Amino acid sequence: MSLLIDDTTTHQDPQAQLGGDHRIPDQSRAARHRSFDVETFAVPTGREEEWRFTPVDRLGGVLTDEPTQDREGDPAADYEVRAPAGVTVGTLAPGEAPRGTVLVPEDRGAAVASRNTTEALHLSVPADLELAEPVRVQVEGRGAGRRSNAHYVLEAGRHSRALVVLDHTGAADHTGNLEVIVGDGAELTVVSLQRWDDGAVHLAQHEALVGRDATYKHIAVSLGGSIVRMNSNVRYAGPGGDATLLGVYFADAGQHLEHRSFVDHNAPRCTSLVTYKGALQGQTARTVWVGDVLIRQEAQGIETYELNRNLVLTDGARADSVPNLEIETGDIAGAGHASSTGRFDDEQLFYLMSRGIDEANARRLVVRGFFADIIAKIGVPEVVDRLMEAIDAELQLTMVSQPTETEG
Amino acid sequence: MTTLEIRNLQVSVETDDTAKEILRGVDLTINSGETHAIMGPNGSGKSTLAYAIAGHPKYTVTGGEVLLDGEDVLAMGVDERARAGLFLAMQYPVEVPGVTVSNFLRTAKTAVDGEAPKLRTWVKDVRGAMEALRMDASFAERNVNEGFSGGEKKRHEILQLELLQPRIAILDETDSGLDVDALKVVSEGVNRVKENTGLGVMLITHYTRILRYIQPDYVHVFVGGRVAESGGRDLADRLEEEGYDRFLTAGV
Numbered sequence: 001m002s003l004l005i006d007d008t009t010t011h012q013d014p015q016a017q018l019g020g021d022h023r024i025p026d027q028s029r030a031a032r033h034r035s036f037d038v039e040t041f042a043v044p045t046g047r048e049e050e051w052r053f054t055p056v057d058r059l060g061g062v063l064t065d066e067p068t069q070d071r072e073g074d075p076a077a078d079y080e081v082r083a084p085a086g087v088t089v090g091t092l093a094p095g096e097a098p099r100g101t102v103l104v105p106e107d108r109g110a111a112v113a114s115r116n117t118t119e120a121l122h123l124s125v126p127a128d129l130e131l132a133e134p135v136r137v138q139v140e141g142r143g144a145g146r147r148s149n150a151h152y153v154l155e156a157g158r159h160s161r162a163l164v165v166l167d168h169t170g171a172a173d174h175t176g177n178l179e180v181i182v183g184d185g186a187e188l189t190v191v192s193l194q195r196w197d198d199g200a201v202h203l204a205q206h207e208a209l210v211g212r213d214a215t216y217k218h219i220a221v222s223l224g225g226s227i228v229r230m231n232s233n234v235r236y237a238g239p240g241g242d243a244t245l246l247g248v249y250f251a252d253a254g255q256h257l258e259h260r261s262f263v264d265h266n267a268p269r270c271t272s273l274v275t276y277k278g279a280l281q282g283q284t285a286r287t288v289w290v291g292d293v294l295i296r297q298e299a300q301g302i303e304t305y306e307l308n309r310n311l312v313l314t315d316g317a318r319a320d321s322v323p324n325l326e327i328e329t330g331d332i333a334g335a336g337h338a339s340s341t342g343r344f345d346d347e348q349l350f351y352l353m354s355r356g357i358d359e360a361n362a363r364r365l366v367v368r369g370f371f372a373d374i375i376a377k378i379g380v381p382e383v384v385d386r387l388m389e390a391i392d393a394e395l396q397l398t399m400v401s402q403p404t405e406t407e408g
Numbered sequence: 409m410t411t412l413e414i415r416n417l418q419v420s421v422e423t424d425d426t427a428k429e430i431l432r433g434v435d436l437t438i439n440s441g442e443t444h445a446i447m448g449p450n451g452s453g454k455s456t457l458a459y460a461i462a463g464h465p466k467y468t469v470t471g472g473e474v475l476l477d478g479e480d481v482l483a484m485g486v487d488e489r490a491r492a493g494l495f496l497a498m499q500y501p502v503e504v505p506g507v508t509v510s511n512f513l514r515t516a517k518t519a520v521d522g523e524a525p526k527l528r529t530w531v532k533d534v535r536g537a538m539e540a541l542r543m544d545a546s547f548a549e550r551n552v553n554e555g556f557s558g559g560e561k562k563r564h565e566i567l568q569l570e571l572l573q574p575r576i577a578i579l580d581e582t583d584s585g586l587d588v589d590a591l592k593v594v595s596e597g598v599n600r601v602k603e604n605t606g607l608g609v610m611l612i613t614h615y616t617r618i619l620r621y622i623q624p625d626y627v628h629v630f631v632g633g634r635v636a637e638s639g640g641r642d643l644a645d646r647l648e649e650e651g652y653d654r655f656l657t658a659g660v
């Protein structure tokens with residue numbers, strides 16, 4: 001006798017080529033159009049495969065090929081870069097290597113960001129340097145609707161070790177590209193926090209090239225903004241690379257939070273783990289996760305797993321979850337995926353409350369419990385603390401808007 | 409001394425769009441230190457009685473009252489009932505992913521007592537209660553009921569009974585699905601709490617087996633959503649021999 005309504009589709013297939021419930025895309029992910037030329041990307045109508053979940057009519061000016069709307073003494077977005085000693089901070093013009101060597105725009109948003117960023121921020125961690133403190137890039141949008149373009153190039157030298165936190169607050173119509181080169185044997189963690197105010201629109205392409213035996217972790221945390229649409233992509237420069245793409249999101253009424261990932265297994269004996277978890281509450285809260293994995297012929301002995309779970313806290317919210325797995329070689333160590341969207345389970349609430357725990361605390365326990373495993377994987381204390389606070393604050397909202405039904 | 413009084417309790421359950429009447433006037437009084445066995449066939453409404461007293465939202469009380477020392481239990485929220493001293497060991501305990509047993513127990517203890525337990529004595533109490541129930545220490549770091557075997561779930565319910573120290577406990581088929589060894593361990597746990605705290609117990613069961621280990625003061629036969637007959641231990645012995653047929657054919 002469970003009150004749980006769970007349209008779970010969980011599936012794991014180590015020999016994924018034997019079938020499964022993942023979608024085999026009509027067109028290989030590898031064939032996606034990529035170009036620096038904005039004109040080659042039409043303004044999306046919403047009927048395109050890549051845009052079918054996005055409310056394109058609400059995107060505002062974010063796809064227009066326009067420079068950043070800076071005014072005298074009043075930039076569209078404030079940037080603050082804090083880099084520990086040893087990290088080089090500079091700029092790169094379009095076409096100035098390594099800019100453009102890893103990231104080629106895959107949609108119109110990334111193309112306009114690239115074209116309209118004349119000086120890309122270039123952060124470089126020298127070889128063998130292990131940073132004790134994170135590199136921070138603080139981006140604060142200074143007005144909803146104002147166009148803002150950004151492109152960052154991040155290089156982690158061979159055997160270096162670094163944590164980079166990219167933090168977005170305020171509001172703007174922001175397109176942001178992040179181009180990441182992880183040197184051989186390097187260990188790099190990139191955290192992208194989307195803590196925007198309500199009016200913000202944010203499109204992003206984060207593209208990483210993972211070196212031989214290197215470890216790359218990308219963590220997307222999306223809490224604020226009207227629309228966030230983030231692509232986190234990875235490919236490998238040699239064998240032995242390890243990529244972990246993590247995401248946590250919490251959507252409220254009126255928010256559209258979309259995360260797409262693409263792991264291009266183009267080298268042998270690499271591993272990838274993609275885990276995104278999200279909660280939704282409120283009318284029209286919307287989340288999308290699309291996880292593409294391509295295992296090419298040359299990617300022998302690789303191992304990949306992707307997982308997306310969504311927790312729907314109230315009626316009227318909707319989560320889409322689409323794993324895509326393309327496998328071109330039979331010689332792999334493992335490939336699997338799982339995806340599910342479930343309603344908040346009132347039985348769990350009842351169980352906890354029947355032990356004296358009040359409703360607010362019981363809800364907090366259940367939702368924190370839902371995120372517990374991914375939070376353990378994140379492993380960056382400042383991010384974990386922020387996230388916990390944010391989850392508690394979000395739940396405060398549900399408590400106010402939802403009178404308790406369990407009493408009486 | 410605590411008294412739980414159930415008077416003419418009527419309860420229905422929402423199914424699709426109709427309300428199905430299940431409890432048709434239950435009368436029962438349980439005092440501290442007393443053990444009342446509720447025995448009845450499947451589907452007679454035993455779990456419904458347990459859930460209704462605990463305040464499960466799926467069950468609607470359509471008549472009657474439940475009083476704890478004169479206080480109106482039905483007016484209390486689910487959590488308030490627990491804080492007032494009621495405890496339900498569930499027939500099917502619920503999994504709570506990502507919440508560890510130790511976190512859960514500490515949160516529940518804090519809620520029931522109104523203050524956080526003293527760390528040192530608490531750790532000792534938890535360890536002692538787990539050892540007594542033959543639960544491995546690693547259990548505390550597992551997620552609540554997640555991947556527990558049937559027996560582990562029941563031990564975990566009794567662990568909570570030992571630690572939360574309620575005044576009246578309803579044990580809903582705590583015996584079902586347990587092998588003899590586990591049944592003994594769990595029964596000893598219940599007897600220990602009874603001895604130490606003067607707990608009043610409503611022991612819901614389908615079989616007489618558990619009554620070898622937990623002595624009932626009263627036995628009630630539960631059929632068709634009400635108490636059909638009450639008696640002492642000997643009534644259980646009769647049921648053991650005759651089954652429930654006599655009550656079923658008597659008609660409802």
Ligand SMILES: Nc1ncnc2c1ncn2[C@@H]1O[C@H](COP(=O)(O)OP(=O)(O)O)[C@@H](O)[C@H]1O
Pocket residue numbers: 001421422423430448449450451452453454455456457466
């Ligand atoms: N949540 C529920 N939804 C629908 N029917 C229920 C629900 N709970 C109980 N019932 C029905 O009520 C009757 C009594 O069930 P229950 O109280 O579980 O009996 P018992 O515990 O004695 O086996 C049964 O007919 C059962 O199908």
Ligand SMILES: [Mg+2]
Pocket residue numbers: 454455456499580581
């Ligand atoms: Mg039952």
